[in-house]
Amino acid sequence: MASHPCRICGSPVQTTFVDLGMSPPCEAFLPASRVDDGETFYPLHVGICDRCLLVQLPECLPADEIFTEEYVYFSSYSKFWVAHARRYAERMTTELGLGPHSLVTEVASNDGYLLQHFHAAGIPVLGVEPSGGVAKAALEKGIRTEVTFLGAETGQELAARYGRADLVAGNNVFAHVPDLRDFVAGLAALLAEDGLLTLEFPHLMRLIEGRQYDTIYHEHFQYLTVLTAQRALALSDLVVVDVEQLNTHGGSLRLHVRHAAAGHAIGPAVAEVLALEEAAGLHTVEGHLGFARAVDKIKFDLLEFLIGAAREGKTVAGYGAPGKGNTLLNHCGIRADLLPYTVDINPHKHGMFLPGTHIPIHPVERIRETRPDYVLVLPWNLRTEIEPQLSYVAEWGGRLVFPIPELTVI
Incomplete structure (x- = not known):
């Protein structure tokens, strides 16, 4: 495969994980007026970094050409996902003691499917969503939302304007960002000194076990384990203190992340999942092949x-x-x-x-x-x-x- 720099360490990515040929962007649905027009197909050739083991797609299609005004994925159309979000909101509210003086920020907040639960409880919220169409649906629900991509600069600007958040949530976004370093810096900027960041994303280990190759598409720039997520988050001095294994999306992880300087203890679940990944061969390049x-x-x-x-x-x-x-x-x-x-x-x-x-x-x-x-x-x-x-x-x-x-x- 053609070499491209790893999003974590910058090393050339030259080893193939899987090659699915050419495909158009998966959310580029066609209206009847355009069905006879030509379409652009891009490679779905997934590589693995020999140095840091991040499984990744090259950025064939820029993120701002994917998450546009016409982007039509609305999270609220899945009752299962809305119920999942409600349970999370109730749990976080209780565990963190969130109230009227707190702030919950969600990155890739979509149509407000998650923040609506905090909002209804009287907890101030902020959504960060790059797609104007789905952001409009959130705004119509009264969910304060900024239409922008998160990076180091925007994270600092939002934190200065609204304050740093007691809870930052990122559901199914960590795999969707082509500039992982910049995005992680944005997360760190949004998070209060003693705040909690949670990240949910499909677990590469479960993807391999369940042969879930259809979750590979141009919106997903990387496919993560706890090990590679730790390495990415460490770029901005963020540390994984706990991890949950979820059954969503065929098997996902929910990472609990803190500023390293906050000094929180690391729970035993982190080592347990790392051990599962190692046993599955995912701490070596060879274990990813086949x-x-x-x-x-x-x-x-x-x-x-x-x-x-x-x-x-x-x-x-x-x-x-x-x-x-x-x-x-x-x-x-x-x-x-x-x-x-x-x-x-x-x-x-x-x-x-x-x-x-x-x-x-x-x-x-x-x-x-x-x-x-x-x-x-x-x-x-x-x-x-x-x-x-x-x-x-x-x-x-x-x-x-x-x-x-x-x-x-x-």
């Missing part, structure tokens, strides 16, 4: 199923239009001949087409109207939420298909 073979099996199994269904005259529809689904469909070369349409709960996506594959997106009601034999569930990580929602498919003998971690038909 993932590509597992990726090929998922691709072949899904294609064999869809081709077999077509030959038998069975109908297949998709459920969901997540970014991960677009990685999967483009890597497998699946088009509307094998998957005529998908549906999504997000009305902002209705009438649009998936990037690369040009599969149309309809409202969820389309499934009941067309009664497909199979429904391919693309957001497989929300299986516990989606299975009950789609239970009505059984009324006509339809079955649900989950492609990851292995092809499952229920």
Whole structure:
């Protein structure tokens, strides 16, 4: 692979973790007026730094071209995720003793799905969100939000204007920043001297175990372990004092982070998860290799199923239009001949087409109207939420298909 500098240590990244070929940006949904226009495809060639072990994509597509006014991922459309955020807010409020004189800042605050819970409790909040469209939805809820990317300079400016936060939250953003050094400096600037920073992101160890390669896309610039996260945070004298293993997004980490100067003790869970990572081989370059073979099996199994269904005259529809689904469909070369349409709960996506594959997106009601034999569930990580929602498919003998971690038909 072509060399590029590591985001942590600056060493040339030359070793391949997995190569998924070329794909368009996963959230670049197409309106009908543009479906016949050309699209730009970018490489999804993931490398690993031989020195610090950070698994990473080169910055083929600048972040400000991804998180634009047209960005249509709204966190609040997942009831599971909103409930996850509410539980977190209630817990942090209690554990940290947050109240009217506190400040909670969230980076990549999206449509206010998390901060709304603190706001309702009378706790001052600040959202930092680069995408104007989803930020507008937060502002309409009364969530104070600044439309900007976080970096060292903006972190200092926001801290000077609003104060440093008792709690800084970053959910599914740590993997989304191309300038990791600048972003970490921004986090440090936002965080009060004795404040708590929590970061949630998919755990690379679980990605490998669960063969979750569809979570690789251009929005995700790096794929993290506790070890590599520690190394990145240390660039601004931040230290991981605790870690939780979560079941969100196929297996995530929630890091509890403090300023090193605050002198907080490091909990035993940090060493425990580091030991799990080491046992999985993730403290060596060699332990990361071999993932590509597992990726090929998922691709072949899904294609064999869809081709077999077509030959038998069975109908297949998709459920969901997540970014991960677009990685999967483009890597497998699946088009509307094998998957005529998908549906999504997000009305902002209705009438649009998936990037690369040009599969149309309809409202969820389309499934009941067309009664497909199979429904391919693309957001497989929300299986516990989606299975009950789609239970009505059984009324006509339809079955649900989950492609990851292995092809499952229920």
